[in-house]
Amino acid sequence: DVKVTQSSRYLVKRTGEKVFLECVQDMDHENMFWYRQDPGLGLRLIYFSYDVKMKEKGDIPEGYSVSREKKERFSLILESASTNQTSMYLCASGILTLYNSPLHFGNGTRLTVT
């Protein structure tokens, strides 16, 4: 089974802090994604990556950056956390170019910014 592991289930950070959310997958998938989940808004794509050191902006990249130094690891960075970034963050991985291949999700990190 594919395993996507997010390093933290819950995080509480203060406004202005730099926050790192880590994600690791064990299936050698090329694609990795960060989504944000908010009630009534579903999942919105923040950033994705289809190769090491490659990244593409999703629909809501403002206030976020990402890093992919190794194929299995994809990090989401909040440069200066703000209260409107309080949310559930979901990491996913998938196979490049197979558009009908499903994504595999981690269990999520619930981030609270105070």
Added chain:
Amino acid sequence: GDSVTQMEGPVTLSEEAFLTINCTYTATGYPSLFWYVQYPGEGLQLLLKATKADDKGSNKGFEATYRKETTSFHLEKGSVQVSDSAVYFCALSAGSSNTGKLIFGQGTTLQVKP
């Protein structure tokens, strides 16, 4: 741009009732369509998918048919159980230019009462 619209929830049903969760989409080209389920405290997992018009995806008693003429992919189950209580997301994956990312609907919460 591409988008997915789901019926608003929450949906509350008694055990053994019939379930329909409506999903319609807007997309250029020929997307693949998915239903994902999120159980409490977990990430999303694939429930079923369909990759072309008139395909029927099915899994765990759930079914959905890809209707191109009505741009719909409604989720159905003949007899729900308490264990089906979860949040259900409809999603699409665009065609040839896609890099594997999914566009999600806003999610529909299902609560099944004994």
